[in-house]
Amino acid sequence: MTFPEPLALPADDWIGWLDAHVDADLAASATALVALRTAPPRDALAVLELWNDSDAALGDADSITSLLSEVHPDAAVRERAESRQQDVAKARTARGQDAAVFAAVRDADATGLAADDSADADSAAARLHDRILRDYRRSGIDRDVATLARLAEIDERTTVLDQTFSRGIRDDVRSIRVAAEQLDGLPGDWIDAHPAGDDGLVEVTTDYPDYVPFRTYARDGDARRALVQQYLTRAWPENDAVLRELLALRDEKARLLGYDGWPDYDAEVKMIGSGPAIGDFIERLAEISGDAARRDFDELLARRRQDEPDATGLDAASNTYYSELLRRERFGVDAQEVRRYFDFTRVRAGLLDVTGRLFGLEYAPVADTTWHEDVASWDVLKDGERIGRIHLDLHPREGKYKHAAQFDLAAGIRDRRLPEGVLVCNFPRGLMDHDQVTTLFHEFGHLLHHVLGGDQRWARFSGVATEWDFVEAPSQMLEEWAWDADILRGFALDADGEPIPADLVRRMREADEFGTALYVRTQLFYSALSYELHRALPADITERLVELQGRYDLFGYVEGTHMHASFGHLGGYSSAYYTYQWSLVIAKDLFSAFDPSDLFAEEPASRYRDRVLAPGGRRDAADLVADFLGRPFDERAYGRWLAGE
Structure with a gap:
């Protein structure tokens, strides 16, 4: 064809x-x-x-x-x-209408x-x-003329507010200036890339390639806190008012259409089915993760108290630093040692090689006209036939989207149009942390879903067109291929060409398992914030944020910050941030069908490609998963992961 x-x-x-x-x-x-x-x-x-x-x-x-x-x-x-x-x-x-x-x-x-x-x-x-x-x-087709007119007004206004909210986050890049000695602990290549200015100080911004390493490695706690405070106040106070209006309009729309509120309206077309079911899901995971989270938190706090005997807790200015420190001391895993094996160019090439072998694909480079010189493009071929095109825009720049996501450029429609997708991320140009590598694999999972699911007769079902609480599952599952020692040896090489040792990968996995429940509790805080803001429309959003963080997240609130103003998922995901954990339940179950000793085994990979990814949105997600697994999905594999088994 x-x-x-x-x-x-x-x-x-x-x-x-x-x-x-x-x-x-x-x-x-x-x-x-x-x-x-x-x-x-x-x-x-x-x-x-x-x-x-x-x-x-x-x-x-x-x-x-x-x-x-x-x-x-x-x-x-x-x-x-x-x-x-x-x-x-x-x-x-x-x-x-x-x-x-x-x-x-x-x-x-x-x-x-x-x-x-x-x-x-x-x-x-x-x-x-x-x-x-x-x-x-x-959309209210059965409502009266006045109601339809109001619904149209709401839709137009929410489009503008969504854009304003996103723009506020994208354009508000903040920074601190620190003395050279305050860079102690940071990787040498990071320090080399940040020369001091005329005043002798170094600028550190809230963009990911600065923020993540500084928060993870900088030994100076005051400097870490200063940067974290800037990061968690981006788009404040402007986005507070934007969000408040957005929440009110979503609620009004849902009630005009006969729903009890926005979460019920939004959840009706998702796997979870109803707003209250979101709250129930969050509470269930909070219960099963509680003991393990408290155990890991106590261990982290004890390590911090070796440096600061009077410390009473941890927050975003200290948790990542002490998590990294504990992993280095307890498991012998130094993230700076690990990152020397993950050169960006090799990682990108390895990603294409791994996914090509796994799903029977080839990637042919394309000298394509795009919006920026950083963008690299490939045609995707299956059995020698071009089935789509991908564009990777992976480095930060002024005015660019600040997080990591897959964007459609064109939806595939059978015999009419190729699927084209774009990966938009903010990775460094040199060495990457391993968690950035897993993020790249994760986002590429969305891109593959878009392309492999793009051979559809109906545009409605093309690509990533399943229920929204399933769309993260394929990308979350692909992260597993970034943790396999044999796979990593194919592209994780140091400057001398030596591959990453299998023993180091084993210790990396053990270290990663520490804090799993803590990670889940933080995700549940985000999920509860997303849900409760839409359910209850609090008068003071920051006050409600502090309350919910205290209830679900063991890491404390950073005084004076307003994280919700830069919580971009409140735009597209609205009340449904819970979907990340819901999808992770499914992802862990999907991965249970693969043989950990041979992740390139053809049978499960091709069956997964053809039964889960290729159908796009033509079937309910639960049916796609059941067709692949031979049974309905359940939480057993997720529970084993949470328990570190």
Whole structure:
């Protein structure tokens, strides 16, 4: 099969190209909807094809505007992308309230949809028809004119607020200036990359390549605390007001649609099913992780008290430093020793080699025009046939998205368009910490899901299109391949070309197992914050944050900070940060089907690729997992991981 060419990006005049691209997509969607409104009654398959044309066009415009607003180096392009993203959101809202289009879908003869959908044996057409009708109900199609108008206003305003919230985090890079002696403990290559200024002081920023090593290695506790305080007050106070309005509007929307609040509205289309179930899930994990978390916390605190006898706890300014110190002393694992085996260029090459062998793929480098010279691109081939294209944008720069995520550039649609995805991260250009390596594997898992799940007839089900509390599971599972000694020896080499010793990897794993329950408790704090802010709409968000951190996280609140203002997941994930632990339950169960002694074994890897990743969103996530495992997923493997077994 010959696929269409990938999306052609411009060499210059990005604003002109963006406007033309979005205008064409909006026009294509409008044309399809006109045909739906005006054509005589027809069979459901013909209606769905027109809907698919609209879906593909809106998705295309949404992807390119979302990506460019976060990665383009020119602020004018980022601003234009945000503006056009609002146009796309308005068009999507209007479609969701279009009574004539809804009637065309509702009244079409859906008899025999599955039989007509011969290319999708799992009745994807019937599933699409059901999902469209469900979406119309959730958009308020049965509400009165005044309510629909208010819902449209809310959607438009929340789009702007989401963008403002994200921009506030992206653009607020803070820093401290420290004396040379305050760099004691940091890696030599990091120090070399941070020369002192004319005043004799060194600038340390809140961007990841500065923040993570400084917080982990700097021996000067006051300097660590100063940087952590800056990091946890990014986008404050502006984003506090933005978030407050966003929470209120989400709640209003849910109640206008007949729900008890935003968590119920949001959870209805996820695996978990309801808002209260989120709270129950958080409490259940808090209970099973409590004893182990307290044990590890006490050990960490005891180590800190060797240096500071009067210390009463740990927080973000001390926990990572003492965790690293304890791992070095107890397990003989020095992260600075480990990182010398993880040169960025070798790690990136190793990632492609590992995933290529695992899933039967090849990566062909592409000299492609992109938005920045740092971006590297590859065509993805399976059985010699190009099935997609990937772009890796992996280093920080001014104005760029500050975290790590996979963005769509184009959703794959069978016989029409290749899937294209972008990995956006903020890694150093030289040596990487091992946790950065696992993050790269994690995010690449999303990218693979996007490409391998991109051969779909229906745009709605292309790529990472499953329930949102499943989407992290494939990426979390891929992290396991960054912990295997035999696999790491293929690309984890020091400057002399010597591979990382297997004994060191064994000790790294043992060290990583320390603090697992503490990590879970911190994640439960984030989950509870995400859920409770949307459930209760507290008058003082910082006050509620402090309360929830004290309840779930054993690490204390850093005085004077307002972490919620830069908690980016409150945008896209809203009340559903719990999904990271929900997905991790599934990821640990998925990995139990692989042989730890041979992670390249073809049978489970190809079965996983074909039954979990390739279907995209054509089936419920629980069914995909059950098809792969031969049973419904459960929490046993997660429990063993939590217990260190």
